[in-house]
Amino acid sequence: MHRKSSISIREWLENSNKALLVTGIRRCGKSILLKQIMDEMKEDQGVTDDHIIYMNLEDMKYAFIKNAMDLYGYVEKLIVDEEKYYIFLDEIQMVEEFERAINSFHATKNVSIFITGSNSWLLSGELATLLSGRYVNFRVMPFRFQEMFEMLGVKKEEASEKEFMGYITWGVMPQRFYFKTEEETKVFMTDLYDSIVLKDIFWRGQVRDVDALNRLLEYIVLNSSQTFSPTSIAKYFESVNRKVAPDTIIIIWKR
Known part of the structure; x- marks a missing residue:
C-alpha cells in the first residue's frame, strides 16, 4: 500500500x-x-x-x-x-x-x-x-484511521465490529496487520515494546533500572486518562514492593 x-x-x-x-x-x-x-x-x-x-x-x-x-x-x-x-x-x-x-x-x-x-x-x-x-x-507515523481500512481492504462505513475492536485493542502499527492470530499479534506487540524500551529508551537514556522503567511505563498506560504525579507513582511502586523515591522517578522521566 x-x-x-x-x-x-x-x-x-x-x-x-x-x-x-x-x-x-x-x-x-x-x-x-x-x-x-x-x-x-x-x-x-x-x-x-x-x-x-x-x-x-x-x-x-x-x-x-x-x-x-x-x-x-x-x-x-x-x-x-x-x-x-x-x-x-x-x-x-x-x-x-x-x-x-x-x-x-x-x-x-x-x-x-x-x-x-x-x-x-x-x-x-x-x-x-x-x-x-x-x-x-x-x-512517519503509524497508520491513520483511514489508512487502516485501506490496508484491510474495506470501506470505513462497511467495517465490522471486529475491525473496530482490532483498532482499539492493537492500534495501527503497519506490521501488525500481517498477523492472522491474536497470539501472533501479542508476540509482535511485546517484541515491539521491548525493542523500543531496550534499544531506544534504555540505551539512549542510560537508564540503569529496567524494571523500574517498565513499571513506570505500565503505570502510565494504565492511568492514561487520569492525572498523576511523582508522588502517586512512588505509592504505586510501594504497592508492588518496589521502593522508589519521587525524585528518582523525575530523573527517569526526564531521561
Missing part, C-alpha cells in the same frame, strides 16, 4: 537538495517508505540499480561499519562516476558520528541522501547543529 507520505516526499525531492531524515517509532513503516521511493525512482525517473545505494545498518553484514570513517569509505567505493547517486541509509543511529559522513558526501559528491532513524537523539536539536542545516526532517 502506497502511503500519502510518499507523495509528500516526492514533492520534497523535486524541490530540495538537502538530506531527507525520515524519523518515527520503530516499525512504523520507515523502511517500507524508503523502498517505495526507490521503486518510484526506477519507474518514474529511470534511475538504475547501480546508482541506488541502500544499506540497512542493523543488518549484520554491515556490522563492520562502526563510525563515520567506515561509512564514508564503504560508500565512496560504490560511487564510480560523476552521475547522481541516491544513498539510502536505514537505521543510521547505529553509526557513531554518522553526521560527519553525511556532511562530507554533500560537500564532495553528486548525491541525494535519505536517512531513517528511530531513537530520540535523531529528533533532537543536536542533529540540526551537526548537519549544519543540510537536512529536512520527515516524520
Whole structure:
C-alpha cells in the first residue's frame, strides 16, 4: 500500500537538495517508505540499480561499519562516476558520528541522501547543529484511521465490529496487520515494546533500572486518562514492593 507520505516526499525531492531524515517509532513503516521511493525512482525517473545505494545498518553484514570513517569509505567505493547517486541509509543511529559522513558526501559528491532513524537523539536539536542545516526532517507515523481500512481492504462505513475492536485493542502499527492470530499479534506487540524500551529508551537514556522503567511505563498506560504525579507513582511502586523515591522517578522521566 502506497502511503500519502510518499507523495509528500516526492514533492520534497523535486524541490530540495538537502538530506531527507525520515524519523518515527520503530516499525512504523520507515523502511517500507524508503523502498517505495526507490521503486518510484526506477519507474518514474529511470534511475538504475547501480546508482541506488541502500544499506540497512542493523543488518549484520554491515556490522563492520562502526563510525563515520567506515561509512564514508564503504560508500565512496560504490560511487564510480560523476552521475547522481541516491544513498539510502536505514537505521543510521547505529553509526557513531554518522553526521560527519553525511556532511562530507554533500560537500564532495553528486548525491541525494535519505536517512531513517528511530531513537530520540535523531529528533533532537543536536542533529540540526551537526548537519549544519543540510537536512529536512520527515516524520512517519503509524497508520491513520483511514489508512487502516485501506490496508484491510474495506470501506470505513462497511467495517465490522471486529475491525473496530482490532483498532482499539492493537492500534495501527503497519506490521501488525500481517498477523492472522491474536497470539501472533501479542508476540509482535511485546517484541515491539521491548525493542523500543531496550534499544531506544534504555540505551539512549542510560537508564540503569529496567524494571523500574517498565513499571513506570505500565503505570502510565494504565492511568492514561487520569492525572498523576511523582508522588502517586512512588505509592504505586510501594504497592508492588518496589521502593522508589519521587525524585528518582523525575530523573527517569526526564531521561
